[in-house]
Amino acid sequence: xxxxxxxxxxxxxxxxxxxxxxxxxxxxxxxxxxxxxxxxxxxxxxxxxxxxxxxxxxxxxxxxxxxxxxxxxxxxxxxxxxxxxxxxxxxxxxxxxxxxxxxxxxxxxxxxxxxxxxxxxxxxxxxxxxxxxxxxxxxxxxxxxxxxxxxxxxxxxxxxxxxxxxxxxxxxxxxxxxxxxxxxxxxxxxx
Numbered sequence: 001x002x003x004x005x006x007x008x009x010x011x012x013x014x015x016x017x018x019x020x021x022x023x024x025x026x027x028x029x030x031x032x033x034x035x036x037x038x039x040x041x042x043x044x045x046x047x048x049x050x051x052x053x054x055x056x057x058x059x060x061x062x063x064x065x066x067x068x069x070x071x072x073x074x075x076x077x078x079x080x081x082x083x084x085x086x087x088x089x090x091x092x093x094x095x096x097x098x099x100x101x102x103x104x105x106x107x108x109x110x111x112x113x114x115x116x117x118x119x120x121x122x123x124x125x126x127x128x129x130x131x132x133x134x135x136x137x138x139x140x141x142x143x144x145x146x147x148x149x150x151x152x153x154x155x156x157x158x159x160x161x162x163x164x165x166x167x168x169x170x171x172x173x174x175x176x177x178x179x180x181x182x183x184x185x186x187x188x189x190x191x
Contacts, residue, residue, distance in 0.1 A: 040077060079177045083170050090166040097158045102151050106135075109147045113138045 028037040038048035073082045111132055138144045 074173075074177075079173055082173055086166050086170055086173070090162050093162050094155075094159045097162065098155045101154055106147060106151055109144050110134055110138055113142065113144055 027033050034048045035042060041048050070082055070085070073085060135145070135148050138148075
């Protein structure tokens with residue numbers, strides 16, 4: 001894949017994202033759809049916009065989501081939503097920890113290896129710009145490949161550590177919710 005194809009694909013995906021975001025915003029503001037978008041607030045007898053702003057800004061929810069604490073999420077949506085957010089922050093943490101080490105190390109390792117093997121040639125006989133940044137650009141049996149092996153172990157251990165911390169945190173959340181004397185309907189599934 002060449003750079004222009006990548007940018008075209010990225011731009012198309014971003015436009016689709018914006019259209020879906022605006023459609024979500026428009027549909028969530030229609031009073032007939034409140035039961036779909038705000039069921040917990042309605043079941044608790046709250047106004048769907050209570051605690052939030054009624055602004056027409058489609059990005060207002062981002063500020064509310066970033067400013068809410070874990071206790072707010074637990075009180076409003078229950079343990080499952082808090083666990084979901086722990087999962088999302090763990091995945092983001094893995095990406096950040098991996099990216100902070102891998103991008104500055106592996107991109108230069110691959111980009112500065114000046115080998116052009118037949119496996120790096122695309123169907124029309126040209127080396128893609130993005131292929132120059134991959135492990136496929138490094139010569140076979142090169143000592144540079146050890147950087148990719150070490151990076152694989154780094155990502156694995158970082159992921160294991162972050163997932164272990166998330167597991168302990170989720171276990172504590174679930175234990176606290178089960179010990180709590182307050183009975184919450186969302187803690188139980190009806191089959």
